[in-house]
Amino acid sequence: MQPDISVKNLNKVYEGGFQALKNINLEINRGEIFALLGPNGAGKTTMISIICGITNLSSGEVKAGGYDIIKEYRKARETIGLVPQELNTDSFETVWKAVSFSRGLFGKAPNPAHIEKVLRELSLWDKRNNRIMTLSGGMKRRLMIAKALSHEPRILFLDEPTAGVDVELRRDMWEMVRKLREDGVTIILTTHYIEEAEEMADRIGVIRQGEIILVEEKSQLMSKLGKKELRLQLQNKLDRIPGELTLEPVELSEDGYELIYTFDSQQEQAGVARLLRTLGDIGIDYRDLRTRESSLEEIFVGLVHD
Amino acid sequence: MNFYGVKAIYNFEMSRMGRTLMQSVLSPVISTCLYFVVFGSAIGSRMGNIDNIEYGAYIIPGLVMLSLLMQSISNASFGIYMPKFSGTIYEVLSAPVSYVEVVLGYVGAAATKSVILGLIILATARLFVDYSVLHPFWMLSFLVLTAITFSLFGFIIGIWADGFEKLQIVPMMIVTPLTFLGGTFYSIDMLPDIWQTISLFNPVVYLISGFRWAFYGVSDVHVGISVGMTFVFLLACMAGIWWIFKTGYRLRS
Numbered sequence A: 001m002q003p004d005i006s007v008k009n010l011n012k013v014y015e016g017g018f019q020a021l022k023n024i025n026l027e028i029n030r031g032e033i034f035a036l037l038g039p040n041g042a043g044k045t046t047m048i049s050i051i052c053g054i055t056n057l058s059s060g061e062v063k064a065g066g067y068d069i070i071k072e073y074r075k076a077r078e079t080i081g082l083v084p085q086e087l088n089t090d091s092f093e094t095v096w097k098a099v100s101f102s103r104g105l106f107g108k109a110p111n112p113a114h115i116e117k118v119l120r121e122l123s124l125w126d127k128r129n130n131r132i133m134t135l136s137g138g139m140k141r142r143l144m145i146a147k148a149l150s151h152e153p154r155i156l157f158l159d160e161p162t163a164g165v166d167v168e169l170r171r172d173m174w175e176m177v178r179k180l181r182e183d184g185v186t187i188i189l190t191t192h193y194i195e196e197a198e199e200m201a202d203r204i205g206v207i208r209q210g211e212i213i214l215v216e217e218k219s220q221l222m223s224k225l226g227k228k229e230l231r232l233q234l235q236n237k238l239d240r241i242p243g244e245l246t247l248e249p250v251e252l253s254e255d256g257y258e259l260i261y262t263f264d265s266q267q268e269q270a271g272v273a274r275l276l277r278t279l280g281d282i283g284i285d286y287r288d289l290r291t292r293e294s295s296l297e298e299i300f301v302g303l304v305h306d
Numbered sequence B: 001m002n003f004y005g006v007k008a009i010y011n012f013e014m015s016r017m018g019r020t021l022m023q024s025v026l027s028p029v030i031s032t033c034l035y036f037v038v039f040g041s042a043i044g045s046r047m048g049n050i051d052n053i054e055y056g057a058y059i060i061p062g063l064v065m066l067s068l069l070m071q072s073i074s075n076a077s078f079g080i081y082m083p084k085f086s087g088t089i090y091e092v093l094s095a096p097v098s099y100v101e102v103v104l105g106y107v108g109a110a111a112t113k114s115v116i117l118g119l120i121i122l123a124t125a126r127l128f129v130d131y132s133v134l135h136p137f138w139m140l141s142f143l144v145l146t147a148i149t150f151s152l153f154g155f156i157i158g159i160w161a162d163g164f165e166k167l168q169i170v171p172m173m174i175v176t177p178l179t180f181l182g183g184t185f186y187s188i189d190m191l192p193d194i195w196q197t198i199s200l201f202n203p204v205v206y207l208i209s210g211f212r213w214a215f216y217g218v219s220d221v222h223v224g225i226s227v228g229m230t231f232v233f234l235l236a237c238m239a240g241i242w243w244i245f246k247t248g249y250r251l252r253s
Helices: A044-052 A073-078 A095-105 A112-121 A137-149 A167-182 A194-200 A218-225 A270-282 A296-304 B003-019 B021-046 B060-086 B089-093 B099-128 B136-160 B164-180 B193-199 B203-216 B223-247
Strands: A005-013 A019-028 A033-037 A059-064 A080-083 A155-159 A186-191 A203-208 A211-217 A227-234 A250-252 A258-264 A286-293
Touching: A005 A044, A019 A044, A019 A203, A019 A211, A033 A044, A033 A194, A044 A059, A044 A080, A044 A155, A044 A186, A059 A073, A073 A080, A080 A137, A095 A112, A095 A137, A095 B003, A095 B089, A112 A137, A137 A155, A137 A167, A167 A186, A167 A194, A186 A194, A194 A296, A203 A218, A203 A296, A211 A218, A218 A296, A227 A270, A258 A270, B003 B021, B003 B060, B003 B099, B021 B060, B021 B099, B060 B089, B060 B099, B060 B136, B060 B164, B060 B203, B099 B136, B099 B223, B136 B164, B136 B203, B136 B223, B164 B203, B203 B223
Parallel strands: A033 A186, A033 A203, A080 A155, A155 A186
Antiparallel strands: A005 A019, A005 A059, A203 A211, A227 A258, A227 A286, A250 A258
Protein backbone atom coordinates (compact mmCIF):
# COMPACT_ATOMS: atom_id res chain seq x y z
CA MET A 1 0.00 0.00 0.00
CA GLN A 2 1.16 3.48 -0.81
CA PRO A 3 2.23 5.42 2.28
CA ASP A 4 0.20 8.48 3.24
CA ILE A 5 3.32 10.50 3.94
CA SER A 6 6.56 9.83 2.18
CA VAL A 7 9.68 11.84 2.89
CA LYS A 8 12.80 11.21 0.84
CA ASN A 9 16.25 12.69 1.44
CA LEU A 10 14.75 15.77 3.02
CA ASN A 11 17.15 18.52 4.04
CA LYS A 12 16.43 21.88 5.52
CA VAL A 13 19.04 24.57 5.93
CA TYR A 14 17.80 27.88 7.33
CA GLU A 15 19.09 31.18 6.00
CA GLY A 16 21.66 31.60 8.74
CA GLY A 17 23.16 28.26 7.74
CA PHE A 18 21.60 26.19 10.53
CA GLN A 19 20.76 22.73 9.25
CA ALA A 20 17.51 21.80 10.93
CA LEU A 21 16.91 18.54 9.06
CA LYS A 22 19.52 16.14 7.74
CA ASN A 23 18.64 13.70 5.04
CA ILE A 24 15.35 12.57 6.51
CA ASN A 25 13.72 9.47 5.09
CA LEU A 26 10.38 8.46 6.50
CA GLU A 27 7.18 6.74 5.45
CA ILE A 28 3.95 6.93 7.39
CA ASN A 29 1.24 4.43 6.57
CA ARG A 30 -2.39 5.01 5.92
CA GLY A 31 -4.49 4.95 9.06
CA GLU A 32 -1.71 4.65 11.61
CA ILE A 33 -0.88 6.81 14.59
CA PHE A 34 2.72 7.85 14.29
CA ALA A 35 4.45 9.60 17.16
CA LEU A 36 7.48 11.71 16.49
CA LEU A 37 9.57 12.10 19.59
CA GLY A 38 12.54 14.31 20.11
CA PRO A 39 13.95 16.91 22.44
CA ASN A 40 13.30 20.61 21.93
CA GLY A 41 14.87 21.93 18.76
CA ALA A 42 15.35 18.49 17.25
CA GLY A 43 13.46 19.45 14.08
CA LYS A 44 9.98 18.05 14.73
CA THR A 45 8.10 21.25 14.00
CA THR A 46 10.34 22.09 11.04
CA MET A 47 9.52 18.75 9.47
CA ILE A 48 5.78 19.17 10.01
CA SER A 49 5.92 22.73 8.69
CA ILE A 50 7.60 21.55 5.51
CA ILE A 51 5.07 18.79 4.90
CA CYS A 52 2.20 21.22 5.48
CA GLY A 53 3.64 23.93 3.21
CA ILE A 54 4.49 26.55 5.83
CA THR A 55 8.25 26.25 5.44
CA ASN A 56 10.23 25.70 2.23
CA LEU A 57 12.39 22.62 1.93
CA SER A 58 16.03 22.92 0.88
CA SER A 59 16.25 19.61 -0.95
CA GLY A 60 14.48 16.29 -1.13
CA GLU A 61 11.01 15.08 -1.98
CA VAL A 62 7.89 14.99 0.13
CA LYS A 63 4.53 13.46 -0.75
CA ALA A 64 1.30 13.71 1.20
CA GLY A 65 -1.64 11.51 0.28
CA GLY A 66 0.42 10.41 -2.73
CA TYR A 67 0.79 13.97 -4.06
CA ASP A 68 4.03 15.92 -4.31
CA ILE A 69 3.80 18.81 -1.85
CA ILE A 70 5.27 21.27 -4.35
CA LYS A 71 4.15 20.18 -7.81
CA GLU A 72 0.70 19.08 -6.67
CA TYR A 73 0.44 21.33 -3.62
CA ARG A 74 -3.31 21.81 -3.90
CA LYS A 75 -4.14 18.13 -3.78
CA ALA A 76 -1.48 17.45 -1.17
CA ARG A 77 -2.68 20.20 1.15
CA GLU A 78 -6.35 19.33 0.75
CA THR A 79 -5.60 16.00 2.42
CA ILE A 80 -3.90 17.56 5.44
CA GLY A 81 -5.23 19.09 8.63
CA LEU A 82 -2.75 20.80 10.94
CA VAL A 83 -3.05 21.62 14.61
CA PRO A 84 0.00 23.76 15.34
CA GLN A 85 1.75 23.97 18.65
CA GLU A 86 0.96 27.61 19.35
CA LEU A 87 -2.59 28.74 20.12
CA ASN A 88 -2.84 31.12 17.19
CA THR A 89 -6.39 32.31 16.85
CA ASP A 90 -8.30 35.38 15.79
CA SER A 91 -9.63 36.99 18.93
CA PHE A 92 -12.70 38.68 17.54
CA GLU A 93 -14.28 35.98 15.40
CA THR A 94 -16.88 33.60 16.73
CA VAL A 95 -16.12 29.90 16.99
CA TRP A 96 -18.58 29.04 14.25
CA LYS A 97 -17.20 31.60 11.81
CA ALA A 98 -13.60 30.63 12.49
CA VAL A 99 -14.26 26.96 11.78
CA SER A 100 -16.34 27.74 8.69
CA PHE A 101 -13.54 30.00 7.46
CA SER A 102 -11.06 27.13 7.66
CA ARG A 103 -13.33 24.86 5.67
CA GLY A 104 -13.72 27.46 2.93
CA LEU A 105 -10.01 28.18 2.86
CA PHE A 106 -9.34 24.53 2.13
CA GLY A 107 -11.65 24.68 -0.85
CA LYS A 108 -14.64 22.83 0.51
CA ALA A 109 -18.24 23.90 -0.08
CA PRO A 110 -20.06 24.99 3.10
CA ASN A 111 -21.41 22.07 5.11
CA PRO A 112 -23.02 23.27 8.35
CA ALA A 113 -23.88 19.69 9.32
CA HIS A 114 -20.22 18.69 9.31
CA ILE A 115 -19.16 21.78 11.25
CA GLU A 116 -21.87 21.02 13.80
CA LYS A 117 -20.66 17.43 14.13
CA VAL A 118 -17.05 18.55 14.68
CA LEU A 119 -18.06 21.19 17.22
CA ARG A 120 -20.26 18.75 19.11
CA GLU A 121 -17.54 16.10 19.23
CA LEU A 122 -15.12 18.62 20.65
CA SER A 123 -17.66 19.97 23.18
CA LEU A 124 -17.60 23.36 21.48
CA TRP A 125 -21.19 23.41 20.30
CA ASP A 126 -22.41 25.52 23.23
CA LYS A 127 -19.67 28.02 22.52
CA ARG A 128 -20.33 28.33 18.82
CA ASN A 129 -21.49 31.94 19.00
CA ASN A 130 -18.84 33.02 21.50
CA ARG A 131 -15.96 35.16 20.45
CA ILE A 132 -12.68 33.29 20.55
CA MET A 133 -11.14 35.71 23.01
CA THR A 134 -13.66 34.60 25.62
CA LEU A 135 -12.57 30.95 25.45
CA SER A 136 -10.26 29.29 27.96
CA GLY A 137 -6.92 27.89 26.86
CA GLY A 138 -8.27 24.36 26.69
CA MET A 139 -11.25 25.49 24.62
CA LYS A 140 -8.92 27.31 22.24
CA ARG A 141 -6.95 24.11 21.83
CA ARG A 142 -10.20 22.31 20.95
CA LEU A 143 -10.99 25.08 18.49
CA MET A 144 -7.63 24.60 16.77
CA ILE A 145 -8.49 20.94 16.33
CA ALA A 146 -11.98 21.79 15.06
CA LYS A 147 -10.43 24.09 12.46
CA ALA A 148 -8.04 21.37 11.36
CA LEU A 149 -10.91 18.88 11.01
CA SER A 150 -13.28 21.29 9.30
CA HIS A 151 -12.33 20.20 5.79
CA GLU A 152 -12.40 16.47 6.50
CA PRO A 153 -8.68 15.80 6.08
CA ARG A 154 -7.40 12.28 5.79
CA ILE A 155 -4.08 13.14 7.42
CA LEU A 156 -3.97 15.00 10.71
CA PHE A 157 -0.87 16.58 12.21
CA LEU A 158 -0.96 17.29 15.91
CA ASP A 159 2.06 19.29 16.99
CA GLU A 160 2.33 18.99 20.76
CA PRO A 161 -1.45 18.71 21.10
CA THR A 162 -1.55 18.33 24.84
CA ALA A 163 1.09 20.84 25.89
CA GLY A 164 -0.36 22.82 28.77
CA VAL A 165 -3.63 20.93 28.76
CA ASP A 166 -5.32 19.54 31.86
CA VAL A 167 -5.66 15.83 32.47
CA GLU A 168 -9.32 15.62 31.52
CA LEU A 169 -8.83 17.35 28.19
CA ARG A 170 -5.81 15.19 27.48
CA ARG A 171 -7.89 12.06 27.98
CA ASP A 172 -10.61 13.55 25.76
CA MET A 173 -8.08 14.18 23.05
CA TRP A 174 -6.67 10.70 23.18
CA GLU A 175 -10.20 9.42 22.87
CA MET A 176 -10.81 11.66 19.87
CA VAL A 177 -7.58 10.62 18.18
CA ARG A 178 -8.53 6.98 18.51
CA LYS A 179 -11.93 7.68 17.05
CA LEU A 180 -10.38 9.49 14.12
CA ARG A 181 -8.08 6.57 13.50
CA GLU A 182 -11.09 4.27 13.42
CA ASP A 183 -12.49 6.53 10.69
CA GLY A 184 -9.30 5.91 8.71
CA VAL A 185 -7.49 9.17 9.43
CA THR A 186 -3.70 8.99 9.53
CA ILE A 187 -2.37 10.79 12.59
CA ILE A 188 1.09 12.17 13.14
CA LEU A 189 1.73 13.62 16.54
CA THR A 190 4.75 15.17 18.12
CA THR A 191 4.95 15.22 21.83
CA HIS A 192 7.11 15.76 24.84
CA TYR A 193 4.88 13.52 26.91
CA ILE A 194 6.26 10.13 26.21
CA GLU A 195 3.34 8.69 28.13
CA GLU A 196 1.22 9.99 25.29
CA ALA A 197 3.19 8.19 22.61
CA GLU A 198 3.24 5.07 24.73
CA GLU A 199 -0.51 5.23 25.18
CA MET A 200 -1.50 5.93 21.61
CA ALA A 201 1.09 5.41 18.92
CA ASP A 202 1.36 2.44 16.59
CA ARG A 203 4.82 3.43 15.52
CA ILE A 204 7.37 5.76 16.97
CA GLY A 205 10.07 7.80 15.31
CA VAL A 206 12.81 9.47 17.27
CA ILE A 207 14.47 12.56 15.89
CA ARG A 208 17.64 14.03 17.31
CA GLN A 209 19.54 17.04 16.00
CA GLY A 210 17.69 16.93 12.70
CA GLU A 211 18.23 13.24 12.09
CA ILE A 212 15.77 10.39 12.40
CA ILE A 213 17.66 7.96 14.55
CA LEU A 214 15.00 5.33 14.86
CA VAL A 215 11.60 4.29 13.52
CA GLU A 216 10.00 1.29 15.08
CA GLU A 217 6.71 -0.34 15.98
CA LYS A 218 5.99 0.72 19.52
CA SER A 219 5.71 -2.83 20.83
CA GLN A 220 8.97 -3.86 19.17
CA LEU A 221 10.71 -0.78 20.43
CA MET A 222 9.56 -1.51 23.94
CA SER A 223 10.75 -5.08 23.85
CA LYS A 224 13.91 -4.39 21.91
CA LEU A 225 15.21 -1.53 23.91
CA GLY A 226 13.29 -2.01 27.09
CA LYS A 227 15.17 -2.95 30.23
CA LYS A 228 13.83 -5.07 33.03
CA GLU A 229 14.72 -4.56 36.58
CA LEU A 230 14.57 -6.89 39.54
CA ARG A 231 14.61 -5.36 43.01
CA LEU A 232 15.24 -7.52 46.03
CA GLN A 233 14.49 -6.18 49.47
CA LEU A 234 16.90 -7.71 51.92
CA GLN A 235 16.28 -8.88 55.44
CA ASN A 236 19.64 -7.60 56.61
CA LYS A 237 21.71 -4.66 55.54
CA LEU A 238 24.67 -5.33 53.26
CA ASP A 239 27.76 -3.16 53.32
CA ARG A 240 28.97 -4.16 49.90
CA ILE A 241 28.04 -6.52 47.08
CA PRO A 242 29.34 -9.98 47.93
CA GLY A 243 32.07 -11.23 45.58
CA GLU A 244 29.93 -14.21 44.49
CA LEU A 245 27.47 -11.80 42.83
CA THR A 246 29.89 -9.79 40.74
CA LEU A 247 29.25 -11.98 37.69
CA GLU A 248 25.85 -10.34 37.32
CA PRO A 249 25.18 -6.59 36.83
CA VAL A 250 23.97 -6.02 40.36
CA GLU A 251 23.87 -2.77 42.28
CA LEU A 252 23.31 -2.11 45.94
CA SER A 253 21.01 0.67 47.09
CA GLU A 254 22.44 3.43 49.23
CA ASP A 255 20.84 2.22 52.43
CA GLY A 256 22.15 -1.26 51.77
CA TYR A 257 18.73 -2.90 52.01
CA GLU A 258 18.06 -3.39 48.31
CA LEU A 259 19.80 -5.27 45.52
CA ILE A 260 18.96 -4.07 42.00
CA TYR A 261 19.56 -6.32 39.04
CA THR A 262 19.02 -4.90 35.53
CA PHE A 263 18.71 -7.00 32.39
CA ASP A 264 17.49 -6.68 28.80
CA SER A 265 13.89 -7.79 28.51
CA GLN A 266 14.75 -9.80 25.39
CA GLN A 267 17.54 -11.75 27.04
CA GLU A 268 16.75 -15.21 28.23
CA GLN A 269 16.08 -14.91 31.88
CA ALA A 270 18.50 -17.48 33.24
CA GLY A 271 20.28 -14.63 34.97
CA VAL A 272 17.46 -14.16 37.45
CA ALA A 273 17.39 -17.80 38.46
CA ARG A 274 21.16 -17.84 38.74
CA LEU A 275 21.14 -14.76 40.90
CA LEU A 276 18.48 -16.10 43.24
CA ARG A 277 20.27 -19.41 43.54
CA THR A 278 23.53 -17.70 44.43
CA LEU A 279 21.80 -15.58 47.03
CA GLY A 280 20.40 -18.76 48.58
CA ASP A 281 23.81 -20.41 48.51
CA ILE A 282 25.58 -17.58 50.29
CA GLY A 283 22.74 -17.14 52.77
CA ILE A 284 21.39 -13.73 51.90
CA ASP A 285 17.67 -13.61 52.74
CA TYR A 286 15.22 -11.31 51.09
CA ARG A 287 11.77 -10.20 52.23
CA ASP A 288 10.28 -9.21 48.93
CA LEU A 289 11.08 -8.92 45.25
CA ARG A 290 9.53 -7.07 42.35
CA THR A 291 10.29 -6.69 38.65
CA ARG A 292 9.53 -3.76 36.46
CA GLU A 293 9.82 -3.02 32.73
CA SER A 294 11.31 0.30 31.73
CA SER A 295 8.89 2.78 30.21
CA LEU A 296 9.17 4.42 26.85
CA GLU A 297 10.34 7.49 28.64
CA GLU A 298 13.43 5.75 29.90
CA ILE A 299 14.04 4.25 26.48
CA PHE A 300 13.74 7.68 24.96
CA VAL A 301 16.07 9.33 27.42
CA GLY A 302 18.52 6.50 26.80
CA LEU A 303 18.38 7.06 23.04
CA VAL A 304 18.61 10.80 23.03
CA HIS A 305 21.50 10.93 25.42
CA ASP A 306 23.56 8.26 23.70
CA MET B 1 -9.23 27.82 -8.85
CA ASN B 2 -10.08 27.55 -5.16
CA PHE B 3 -13.19 29.68 -5.29
CA TYR B 4 -14.25 28.87 -1.73
CA GLY B 5 -10.82 29.79 -0.47
CA VAL B 6 -10.92 33.24 -2.08
CA LYS B 7 -14.43 33.74 -0.78
CA ALA B 8 -13.44 32.73 2.74
CA ILE B 9 -10.59 35.28 2.84
CA TYR B 10 -12.71 37.97 1.21
CA ASN B 11 -15.63 37.49 3.60
CA PHE B 12 -13.34 37.33 6.59
CA GLU B 13 -11.81 40.67 5.65
CA MET B 14 -15.17 42.26 4.91
CA SER B 15 -16.53 41.18 8.27
CA ARG B 16 -13.46 42.73 9.89
CA MET B 17 -14.59 45.98 8.31
CA GLY B 18 -18.03 45.48 9.77
CA ARG B 19 -16.52 45.11 13.23
CA THR B 20 -14.40 48.22 12.86
CA LEU B 21 -16.97 50.47 11.25
CA MET B 22 -15.99 53.47 13.34
CA GLN B 23 -12.36 53.25 12.36
CA SER B 24 -12.81 52.12 8.75
CA VAL B 25 -15.64 54.37 7.65
CA LEU B 26 -16.59 56.98 10.16
CA SER B 27 -13.17 58.44 10.87
CA PRO B 28 -12.18 59.09 7.22
CA VAL B 29 -15.63 60.53 6.57
CA ILE B 30 -15.34 62.89 9.54
CA SER B 31 -11.84 64.05 8.60
CA THR B 32 -12.96 64.67 5.02
CA CYS B 33 -15.94 66.66 6.31
CA LEU B 34 -13.52 68.80 8.29
CA TYR B 35 -11.52 69.52 5.14
CA PHE B 36 -14.71 70.58 3.36
CA VAL B 37 -15.79 72.80 6.22
CA VAL B 38 -12.39 74.50 6.49
CA PHE B 39 -11.14 74.60 2.89
CA GLY B 40 -14.44 74.32 1.08
CA SER B 41 -16.83 76.54 2.98
CA ALA B 42 -14.77 78.75 5.30
CA ILE B 43 -11.65 79.55 3.27
CA GLY B 44 -12.94 78.37 -0.09
CA SER B 45 -15.56 81.11 -0.30
CA ARG B 46 -12.75 83.68 -0.28
CA MET B 47 -10.65 81.84 -2.88
CA GLY B 48 -10.86 82.46 -6.58
CA ASN B 49 -11.92 79.74 -8.99
CA ILE B 50 -9.28 77.41 -10.40
CA ASP B 51 -9.73 76.42 -14.06
CA ASN B 52 -13.20 77.98 -13.78
CA ILE B 53 -14.15 75.60 -11.03
CA GLU B 54 -15.32 76.78 -7.65
CA TYR B 55 -12.59 76.03 -5.07
CA GLY B 56 -14.82 73.86 -2.87
CA ALA B 57 -15.64 71.64 -5.82
CA TYR B 58 -12.06 71.72 -7.13
CA ILE B 59 -10.65 69.97 -4.06
CA ILE B 60 -13.20 67.14 -4.05
CA PRO B 61 -11.32 64.73 -6.34
CA GLY B 62 -8.08 65.31 -4.41
CA LEU B 63 -9.74 64.74 -1.03
CA VAL B 64 -11.42 61.56 -2.23
CA MET B 65 -8.07 60.41 -3.60
CA LEU B 66 -6.38 61.19 -0.26
CA SER B 67 -8.81 58.96 1.65
CA LEU B 68 -8.74 56.32 -1.05
CA LEU B 69 -4.94 56.03 -0.94
CA MET B 70 -4.72 56.06 2.84
CA GLN B 71 -7.54 53.59 3.36
CA SER B 72 -6.45 51.22 0.59
CA ILE B 73 -2.99 51.04 2.09
CA SER B 74 -4.11 50.71 5.69
CA ASN B 75 -6.86 48.18 4.94
CA ALA B 76 -4.66 45.90 2.91
CA SER B 77 -1.57 46.23 5.07
CA PHE B 78 -3.52 45.51 8.26
CA GLY B 79 -5.35 42.65 6.57
CA ILE B 80 -2.17 40.71 5.90
CA TYR B 81 -0.11 42.04 8.82
CA MET B 82 -2.56 40.93 11.51
CA PRO B 83 -2.43 37.20 10.67
CA LYS B 84 1.36 37.48 10.54
CA PHE B 85 1.35 39.18 13.92
CA SER B 86 -1.12 36.81 15.60
CA GLY B 87 0.34 33.73 13.92
CA THR B 88 -2.89 32.71 12.18
CA ILE B 89 -1.06 33.08 8.85
CA TYR B 90 -0.08 29.41 9.23
CA GLU B 91 -3.54 28.48 8.07
CA VAL B 92 -3.35 30.46 4.84
CA LEU B 93 0.16 29.16 4.13
CA SER B 94 -0.91 25.56 4.63
CA ALA B 95 -4.13 25.88 2.64
CA PRO B 96 -4.55 24.79 -0.97
CA VAL B 97 -4.66 28.37 -2.23
CA SER B 98 -2.32 29.86 -4.82
CA TYR B 99 -0.79 33.24 -4.19
CA VAL B 100 -3.04 34.76 -6.83
CA GLU B 101 -6.01 33.56 -4.79
CA VAL B 102 -4.57 34.88 -1.54
CA VAL B 103 -4.06 38.29 -3.16
CA LEU B 104 -7.53 38.21 -4.72
CA GLY B 105 -9.05 37.64 -1.30
CA TYR B 106 -7.08 40.17 0.73
CA VAL B 107 -6.60 42.87 -1.90
CA GLY B 108 -10.08 42.38 -3.33
CA ALA B 109 -11.62 43.02 0.07
CA ALA B 110 -9.37 46.00 0.82
CA ALA B 111 -10.13 47.57 -2.57
CA THR B 112 -13.86 46.96 -2.14
CA LYS B 113 -13.82 48.73 1.21
CA SER B 114 -11.90 51.68 -0.23
CA VAL B 115 -14.25 52.06 -3.19
CA ILE B 116 -17.26 51.98 -0.86
CA LEU B 117 -15.59 54.55 1.34
CA GLY B 118 -14.72 56.75 -1.67
CA LEU B 119 -18.35 56.72 -2.74
CA ILE B 120 -19.51 57.55 0.80
CA ILE B 121 -17.13 60.51 0.86
CA LEU B 122 -18.40 61.69 -2.51
CA ALA B 123 -21.95 61.50 -1.21
CA THR B 124 -20.93 63.38 1.94
CA ALA B 125 -19.22 66.07 -0.15
CA ARG B 126 -22.51 66.66 -1.84
CA LEU B 127 -23.85 68.00 1.46
CA PHE B 128 -21.24 70.76 1.43
CA VAL B 129 -20.57 71.57 -2.21
CA ASP B 130 -22.44 71.30 -5.47
CA TYR B 131 -20.47 69.34 -8.06
CA SER B 132 -21.06 67.28 -11.17
CA VAL B 133 -19.25 64.36 -12.74
CA LEU B 134 -18.53 64.85 -16.42
CA HIS B 135 -17.27 61.32 -17.15
CA PRO B 136 -18.90 58.95 -14.62
CA PHE B 137 -17.42 55.85 -16.27
CA TRP B 138 -13.88 57.21 -16.04
CA MET B 139 -14.50 58.50 -12.55
CA LEU B 140 -15.45 54.99 -11.40
CA SER B 141 -12.62 53.42 -13.36
CA PHE B 142 -10.04 55.69 -11.70
CA LEU B 143 -11.61 55.01 -8.33
CA VAL B 144 -11.49 51.25 -8.76
CA LEU B 145 -8.06 51.12 -10.39
CA THR B 146 -6.48 53.33 -7.76
CA ALA B 147 -8.13 51.34 -4.97
CA ILE B 148 -6.74 48.09 -6.41
CA THR B 149 -3.28 49.52 -7.04
CA PHE B 150 -2.85 50.97 -3.57
CA SER B 151 -4.38 47.94 -1.89
CA LEU B 152 -1.69 45.91 -3.64
CA PHE B 153 0.85 48.41 -2.38
CA GLY B 154 -0.61 48.12 1.13
CA PHE B 155 -0.39 44.33 0.90
CA ILE B 156 3.33 44.66 0.15
CA ILE B 157 3.78 47.00 3.13
CA GLY B 158 1.89 44.57 5.37
CA ILE B 159 4.23 41.77 4.39
CA TRP B 160 7.32 43.92 4.72
CA ALA B 161 6.35 45.37 8.11
CA ASP B 162 7.64 43.56 11.16
CA GLY B 163 6.12 45.95 13.66
CA PHE B 164 3.17 48.29 13.97
CA GLU B 165 5.42 51.30 13.52
CA LYS B 166 6.48 50.27 10.04
CA LEU B 167 2.83 49.79 9.18
CA GLN B 168 2.23 53.49 9.87
CA ILE B 169 5.46 54.92 8.47
CA VAL B 170 4.73 54.64 4.75
CA PRO B 171 1.20 56.09 4.81
CA MET B 172 2.15 58.87 7.23
CA MET B 173 5.60 59.79 6.02
CA ILE B 174 5.31 59.20 2.29
CA VAL B 175 1.75 58.96 1.01
CA THR B 176 0.27 61.88 2.98
CA PRO B 177 2.98 64.38 1.92
CA LEU B 178 2.87 63.17 -1.68
CA THR B 179 -0.90 63.61 -1.74
CA PHE B 180 -0.80 67.09 -0.19
CA LEU B 181 1.90 68.11 -2.66
CA GLY B 182 0.23 66.23 -5.50
CA GLY B 183 -2.34 68.88 -6.29
CA THR B 184 -5.14 68.03 -3.88
CA PHE B 185 -5.58 71.69 -2.93
CA TYR B 186 -4.10 73.43 -5.96
CA SER B 187 -3.31 73.05 -9.62
CA ILE B 188 0.37 72.42 -10.22
CA ASP B 189 0.18 75.15 -12.90
CA MET B 190 0.09 77.57 -9.98
CA LEU B 191 3.60 76.51 -8.89
CA PRO B 192 6.89 78.06 -10.08
CA ASP B 193 8.38 76.19 -13.07
CA ILE B 194 10.98 74.31 -11.12
CA TRP B 195 8.37 72.97 -8.66
CA GLN B 196 6.11 72.02 -11.54
CA THR B 197 8.92 69.86 -12.92
CA ILE B 198 9.62 68.36 -9.51
CA SER B 199 5.92 67.65 -9.05
CA LEU B 200 5.93 65.51 -12.16
CA PHE B 201 8.06 63.01 -10.23
CA ASN B 202 5.26 62.70 -7.71
CA PRO B 203 3.12 59.74 -8.77
CA VAL B 204 0.07 61.04 -6.94
CA VAL B 205 -0.09 64.04 -9.29
CA TYR B 206 -1.12 61.71 -12.10
CA LEU B 207 -3.79 60.02 -10.04
CA ILE B 208 -5.38 63.25 -8.83
CA SER B 209 -5.12 64.91 -12.20
CA GLY B 210 -6.80 62.02 -14.00
CA PHE B 211 -9.49 61.77 -11.36
CA ARG B 212 -10.19 65.50 -11.53
CA TRP B 213 -10.44 65.28 -15.31
CA ALA B 214 -13.17 62.65 -14.90
CA PHE B 215 -15.12 65.17 -12.79
CA TYR B 216 -14.58 68.46 -14.59
CA GLY B 217 -12.74 67.75 -17.82
CA VAL B 218 -9.66 69.72 -16.72
CA SER B 219 -6.32 68.24 -15.75
CA ASP B 220 -2.73 69.12 -14.93
CA VAL B 221 -1.36 66.38 -17.17
CA HIS B 222 -2.97 64.69 -20.15
CA VAL B 223 -5.51 62.10 -19.03
CA GLY B 224 -3.90 59.45 -21.22
CA ILE B 225 -0.68 59.84 -19.22
CA SER B 226 -2.69 59.53 -15.98
CA VAL B 227 -4.25 56.29 -17.13
CA GLY B 228 -0.87 55.02 -18.32
CA MET B 229 0.83 55.90 -15.03
CA THR B 230 -1.94 54.24 -13.02
CA PHE B 231 -1.31 51.03 -14.94
CA VAL B 232 2.44 51.39 -14.44
CA PHE B 233 1.92 51.51 -10.65
CA LEU B 234 -0.48 48.61 -10.85
CA LEU B 235 2.01 46.49 -12.74
CA ALA B 236 4.86 47.53 -10.44
CA CYS B 237 2.88 46.41 -7.38
CA MET B 238 1.91 43.16 -9.07
CA ALA B 239 5.56 42.50 -9.87
CA GLY B 240 6.46 43.19 -6.24
CA ILE B 241 3.87 40.72 -5.01
CA TRP B 242 4.92 38.13 -7.53
CA TRP B 243 8.47 38.43 -6.22
CA ILE B 244 7.31 38.17 -2.60
CA PHE B 245 5.48 34.92 -3.18
CA LYS B 246 8.16 33.51 -5.44
CA THR B 247 10.86 34.00 -2.83
CA GLY B 248 8.61 33.54 0.20
CA TYR B 249 9.91 36.88 1.48
CA ARG B 250 8.85 37.27 5.13
CA LEU B 251 6.19 34.60 4.64
CA ARG B 252 7.94 31.26 4.27
CA SER B 253 11.37 30.70 5.73
